[in-house]
Amino acid sequence: MAGRAQIPTSNSALIAMIADEDTVTGFLMAGVGNVDLRRKTNYLIVDSKTTVKAIEDAFKEFTTKDDIAIILISQYVANMIRFLVDSYNKPVPAILEIPSKDHPYDPAHDSVLSRVKYLFAAESVASGRY
Amino acid sequence: MEQETPILENVEQELAIVEQQQRQQLAEEVEQSANVLQFMDSLDAYLTLIHSLSSTLRQGWLDLASARHSMGVSRVNTVLLDHKFHPASTSLLVTQDEEKVDSMEPHFTLCKWASSGNEKLLLGETQSDQDKLQPQPRRRGGSQLYEEKTSHENKASHQVDQVQRERCKSLSVFGTLVSPKLRAAQLSFETALETLVEIANMRSTMLCAFDKVHKMQGDSKG
Numbered sequence: 001m002a003g004r005a006q007i008p009t010s011n012s013a014l015i016a017m018i019a020d021e022d023t024v025t026g027f028l029m030a031g032v033g034n035v036d037l038r039r040k041t042n043y044l045i046v047d048s049k050t051t052v053k054a055i056e057d058a059f060k061e062f063t064t065k066d067d068i069a070i071i072l073i074s075q076y077v078a079n080m081i082r083f084l085v086d087s088y089n090k091p092v093p094a095i096l097e098i099p100s101k102d103h104p105y106d107p108a109h110d111s112v113l114s115r116v117k118y119l120f121a122a123e124s125v126a127s128g129r130y
Numbered sequence: 131m132e133q134e135t136p137i138l139e140n141v142e143q144e145l146a147i148v149e150q151q152q153r154q155q156l157a158e159e160v161e162q163s164a165n166v167l168q169f170m171d172s173l174d175a176y177l178t179l180i181h182s183l184s185s186t187l188r189q190g191w192l193d194l195a196s197a198r199h200s201m202g203v204s205r206v207n208t209v210l211l212d213h214k215f216h217p218a219s220t221s222l223l224v225t226q227d228e229e230k231v232d233s234m235e236p237h238f239t240l241c242k243w244a245s246s247g248n249e250k251l252l253l254g255e256t257q258s259d260q261d262k263l264q265p266q267p268r269r270r271g272g273s274q275l276y277e278e279k280t281s282h283e284n285k286a287s288h289q290v291d292q293v294q295r296e297r298c299k300s301l302s303v304f305g306t307l308v309s310p311k312l313r314a315a316q317l318s319f320e321t322a323l324e325t326l327v328e329i330a331n332m333r334s335t336m337l338c339a340f341d342k343v344h345k346m347q348g349d350s351k352g
């Protein structure tokens with residue numbers, strides 16, 4: 001097996017969450033919850049009162065922190081800040097869109113699949129032919 | 131006759147060049163096909179894992195709803211969450227394949243229930259695994275072997291106990307006695323976490339393969 005070098009994040013990188021209450025509660029029970037010395041958490045619970053600005057701020061904060069390796073975001077929440085999510089293209093932290101209780105996963109909206117779907121477009125197939 | 135020799139030599143040289151170019155082209159096509167295959171495989175795996183994740187999460191939400199029903203809404207609530215300083219028990223290790231320095235393909239490894247005490251256990255276990263790989267002196271008696279086996283089993287059971295303690299600690303915010311459905315929900319979300327890490331790795335493989343295909347397409351057009 002090839003050697004692996006550690007990418008510059010802290011030794012224990014975190015999983016951040018921007019999701020509904022049940023999803024966040026479930027993953028907190030699985031031990032991913034982190035509260036730092038400034039009482040800042042690695043999650044944002046989104047409900048009917050959460051503003052789009054708050055979601056955007058949380059997303060920007062989590063994507064700029066060195067100690068976060070994966071961000072879980074409910075797809076319906078990602079749709080609220082779709083422009084931000086689609087314009088993000090760094091490998092770490094990885095943005096994973098997950099389903100929620102009331103909103104099943106839709107591959108058509110997944111930002112990763114949107115990025116690669118052009119390979120299947122008719123124009124690209126025709127232009128690739130010799 | 132003498133004039134034909136240099137002409138023949140030129141023709142041979144040109145043929146050799148054409149052959150080399152054809153071989154190069156073939157090698158590029160083979161590489162391109164391999165990249166496309168890798169991309170398609172990783173895309174398929176990604177979608178399959180997402181489907182599996184959806185099913186695991188559904189089970190987790192159902193168990194959580196059942197726990198809320200049996201324990202009461204006020205007992206299974208995010209209001210009870212601990213906002214004092216505490217590090218995450220479950221975290222990630224992010225590495226990169228040293229051979230693939232050009233392409234940023236990170237690899238994620240899940241470290242479940244690694245409290246400060248547990249970490250030392252995990253490191254100690256790694257060290258003993260490394261020792262096993264090195265040649266060992268021949269043992270004279272079976273008792274030493276038995277002692278080592280027992281010690282290894284003790285370490286494993288100690289680790290299991292540690293993990294159970296961490297699980298109980300995580301649920302303790304909801305009270306001392308919790309519904310079995312809450313424990314089931316915890317296990318479902320742990321499984322979901324493992325699937326998510328696989329999805330993250332598949333995602334980075336897919337994007338890496340996509341970049342290669344995209345780059346080769348650009349080179350062939352240019």
